[in-house]
Amino acid sequence: MHDDPDFDVQDFLPYLLNQAAEASSLEFQRVYKDRYGMLRNEWRVLFHLGIYGRMTARDIGVRAQMHKTKISRAVQRLAERRYLVRERDETDRRVEHLELTPAGQKVYVDLRSVARDYNEALVEGLDGEDVVRLRSVLRTLAKVRG
Amino acid sequence: MHDDPDFDVQDFLPYLLNQAAEASSLEFQRVYKDRYGMLRNEWRVLFHLGIYGRMTARDIGVRAQMHKTKISRAVQRLAERRYLVRERDETDRRVEHLELTPAGQKVYVDLRSVARDYNEALVEGLDGEDVVRLRSVLRTLAKVRG
């Protein structure tokens, strides 16, 4: 009972993207949640610090396109667990530099290897050329400013 | 300070998919929210009923991969606004058939045209061949059962 053959939710990009994002996040989510009690925003912050090293909340926000309140709360929880330390900038005392502790590094390294394996498993079922284009298209779409 | 050149969040598929999904959903979200006070799960249910016609909550759940509690609450709110009517199945009294009212149809038709335009705008910046492959890859990924 397709009321309009010109339109189907299944072709609507935002819908498709959400379905794919949710489904493909599930398994990884279980790992960081069950193993470390972390939330999505927390592993994101952890990964940014693990990959790029010491940086400020603001910079993470720019790179990850995350709102500052999300980062603020994620940083709080990561700091409570001693996965990172905060250090005030001496010349501009509004700014805080964030850095993983050795404990945080360990968690990051562990999750990174899970992520890598999982990513490879996801990509495995797909055509190699498709994956290259997929990444590029996704990066373009991620920049869309509604 | 890339600690491991083999891994970057920016290449991690679940991350990329989430970024693209969030960014590309924003503008459409604003429309159904501002114009009709609807939530994400509500427009999904509305669209399924608009496109496929009368169906049960269960069937929507299967098609949209939505949990039944999400559907239940979305249906409640849509029923309050008189966008749909519920009708008990006479032979199996657990089941409820859902159907859009004329008012619901109007909302659906309006939002459908917004969605169509928005979708076209999104696709416009992309290579046509890429879009075809993108849809196919996304459908594959959406089926991944973590």
Added chain:
DNA sequence: GGTTGTTAGTTACAAAAACGACTATTACAT
């Protein structure tokens, strides 16, 4: 040097989502 504007980050409150337990009805097996 005081006023105005910006920026980094936090907090409080309201809105929404997640999760599990629950009811009611039907199916199935012995």
Added chain:
DNA sequence: ATGTAATAGTCGTTTTTGTAACTAACAACC
């Protein structure tokens, strides 16, 4: 026919988000 399991859908409670207002520090300008 009766106990057990399965299914459709709802409800209550707890987590998470989203929004906007807030503090504190700096900048810029006259």
